Amino acid sequence: METTSVLIVGAGPSGLVLGALLGRMNVKVVILEKELEVCEDPRGIVVNGDAVRISYQVGIGEGLTKKIGSDIGSLNFHRGNFRTRPFMIFDLLTDWAEHSVSQNITQFQPNYEREIRALLKTVPSCDLRVGCEVVNRIEKDNATEVEYITSEGERKWIRTSWLVGADGKRGVIRKRFLEPEGVKQVDAVWPYVGTWIAINLEVDLPTPKTHPDFPLWELGYTPEEVHAAFWPTGFHFCNDPVRPAVSGRFGPKHTRFWRHEYSIGMEDEPEDCEADFWAHFSPWMVLPGSRFSSKLKGVAIAYPQDCIKILRCRPFRFATKVVNRWFCRQTMLIGDAAHVFPPFGGQGIATGIRDAQSLGWRLAMMDRMNTPQPTRERILTGWSQERRHAWEAATLSTKLNGSIVNQTSFWSGWLYATWMRFLWLFRRGARWRTRRAFKDKLVFNDRTCPDGFFIQQSGGGRKIAQAWVSQRGQGVPQLSDQVFLRDLSRLSIVVLVRSPVDAVQSTLAKVIKQSGIPDEILTEDSITYLDVSKDGVLGEEYDVAWRPCSGSELQDIDITPISGYQKEAIQNRLPPSTKYILLRPDFFIHSTSTDVSGLQRNLQQVKEYFEA
Numbered sequence: 001m002e003t004t005s006v007l008i009v010g011a012g013p014s015g016l017v018l019g020a021l022l023g024r025m026n027v028k029v030v031i032l033e034k035e036l037e038v039c040e041d042p043r044g045i046v047v048n049g050d051a052v053r054i055s056y057q058v059g060i061g062e063g064l065t066k067k068i069g070s071d072i073g074s075l076n077f078h079r080g081n082f083r084t085r086p087f088m089i090f091d092l093l094t095d096w097a098e099h100s101v102s103q104n105i106t107q108f109q110p111n112y113e114r115e116i117r118a119l120l121k122t123v124p125s126c127d128l129r130v131g132c133e134v135v136n137r138i139e140k141d142n143a144t145e146v147e148y149i150t151s152e153g154e155r156k157w158i159r160t161s162w163l164v165g166a167d168g169k170r171g172v173i174r175k176r177f178l179e180p181e182g183v184k185q186v187d188a189v190w191p192y193v194g195t196w197i198a199i200n201l202e203v204d205l206p207t208p209k210t211h212p213d214f215p216l217w218e219l220g221y222t223p224e225e226v227h228a229a230f231w232p233t234g235f236h237f238c239n240d241p242v243r244p245a246v247s248g249r250f251g252p253k254h255t256r257f258w259r260h261e262y263s264i265g266m267e268d269e270p271e272d273c274e275a276d277f278w279a280h281f282s283p284w285m286v287l288p289g290s291r292f293s294s295k296l297k298g299v300a301i302a303y304p305q306d307c308i309k310i311l312r313c314r315p316f317r318f319a320t321k322v323v324n325r326w327f328c329r330q331t332m333l334i335g336d337a338a339h340v341f342p343p344f345g346g347q348g349i350a351t352g353i354r355d356a357q358s359l360g361w362r363l364a365m366m367d368r369m370n371t372p373q374p375t376r377e378r379i380l381t382g383w384s385q386e387r388r389h390a391w392e393a394a395t396l397s398t399k400l401n402g403s404i405v406n407q408t409s410f411w412s413g414w415l416y417a418t419w420m421r422f423l424w425l426f427r428r429g430a431r432w433r434t435r436r437a438f439k440d441k442l443v444f445n446d447r448t449c450p451d452g453f454f455i456q457q458s459g460g461g462r463k464i465a466q467a468w469v470s471q472r473g474q475g476v477p478q479l480s481d482q483v484f485l486r487d488l489s490r491l492s493i494v495v496l497v498r499s500p501v502d503a504v505q506s507t508l509a510k511v512i513k514q515s516g517i518p519d520e521i522l523t524e525d526s527i528t529y530l531d532v533s534k535d536g537v538l539g540e541e542y543d544v545a546w547r548p549c550s551g552s553e554l555q556d557i558d559i560t561p562i563s564g565y566q567k568e569a570i571q572n573r574l575p576p577s578t579k580y581i582l583l584r585p586d587f588f589i590h591s592t593s594t595d596v597s598g599l600q601r602n603l604q605q606v607k608e609y610f611e612a
Helices: 013-024 050-058 061-068 109-120 172-181 215-219 223-230 273-285 348-369 373-405 410-423 427-438 480-484 505-515 551-556 596-610
Strands: 002-009 029-033 046-048 069-071 074-079 088-091 104-107 126-130 133-140 143-149 155-165 193-203 235-239 245-250 257-263 286-288 300-302 308-319 321-323 331-333 468-471 492-497 527-531 546-548 580-583 589-593
Touching: 002 013, 002 143, 002 348, 013 029, 013 050, 013 109, 013 126, 013 348, 046 050, 046 348, 050 061, 050 348, 050 480, 061 069, 061 104, 061 109, 074 410, 088 410, 088 427, 104 109, 104 245, 109 126, 133 172, 155 172, 155 348, 172 331, 193 273, 215 223, 235 373, 257 273, 273 286, 273 308, 321 373, 348 373, 373 596, 410 427, 468 480, 480 527, 480 546, 505 527, 505 596, 580 596, 589 596
Parallel strands: 002 029, 002 155, 029 126, 074 235, 155 331, 492 527, 527 546
Antiparallel strands: 046 104, 069 104, 074 088, 133 143, 143 155, 193 257, 193 308, 235 245, 245 257, 286 300, 468 546, 492 580, 580 589
């Protein structure tokens, strides 16, 4: 029988990301996907927050704003439709979360999946098999045997150490294999349920040739200018008391895709969804002629409906649910198989990507170390606690957007909008609220994640920031994730160097050797020195150290830093006395210390965590 270390069922974003990361860790992985081709229906349209950083870690980050999608730009909240003046605008082009890369991308999901599939062809240890339907699972001791049917109708078996269900909310792994054992999606921190009509549009440009009577040609408007006037940039949350809606552009810049979703509340699902959509949306596509010229006063100008192509229009029953257990022995759930979200926060794909990243390095470590069952249970319990905590944070963010867009009381909605308009009159107030909303707030703690892999009292449990860094005479700068996390299957140590004595390499090599920590967890090769001294005190003899790059330095070599880029982001997130950072491959800090003895204690706790 064929064997593999990890078997992933489902080749959506979460399954592909997990497969790609495991492949980069040289773990043997097979991905089974039921469909033969990438689904061309763009279901989720947002990759945000550290899911963008993870996309860079996978190897497709550069394509996010070129082939896959584009920056959202802004979130706009309106009373009524998106033709009304927003009462609240969030600037998403600024690096509020200190990631040093774009943080809110509207993406075309088929392109996202195609980019990873193309990448997997270059990864020898990862095998994607399409047209394969899983039909049976048998667990034996520390292995699981899975039966699947190929596209040619051939039945095959494969044995795996780890089985991961990434096959969606109706996937076979949870529905058929785990639900009989009590693993189900349940209501949790915010039990939302609602029916929405979800529409994907592809918009063509009218031209003087195709629509000679369109009135804006006489004013000198070009087809692109007409499109810009009718289809506003950014994303729009529209608080209509009857039919709340979420609407906006998505996909790469050269495309003209538009997503529109609106609630039908307690109404029955319409017999003709497209007719219902046009009745709802057509008024949004009409502008008064006086907006363009006094000559057109009293004239209503409508965007030509024959230039609007419906790609998808159907009702969805949205809910907020999460599994009561994230794993059962050797079988784990990630992505929509583990949780589902309503459409107000763009958290579905991003949370699945985070699931994959946080699971991948744990599987790689356990696979290499051949960990016994009690240790596996502890490691996966910690993983599931952290994922539940992260899911709740994403859900509460979604709830905030939902509570605004779904406001049904006229007076409550009016008062809120009026207050926000007042606050947004003051630049500092708008920036304060935006930073508060979009800064990196996820922090694990001992209360919600008692078995999590971090030491809270030693500064662990939150993500490290990212900056551009360079080495003297070593070519172009790199993002710090690439430098610090060179080996995605092991922990790393980042040394914040403030004086020459901090850069003595033999000291840490001795500490690691004396700790007795297995090479599968940490090696000397995973140490990085970062010069954060005020004036760059290290001389040429310390070429081993990296240093953060300023925005002006980056611009001098034709790298455009993101708006709000902070050279000191990494050290500013930590206490000034921090010297050693013990870093997990998923950007989270395990622990920090101010001296070697503190590092030794932290390493001892790491060793004990992975021992039987």
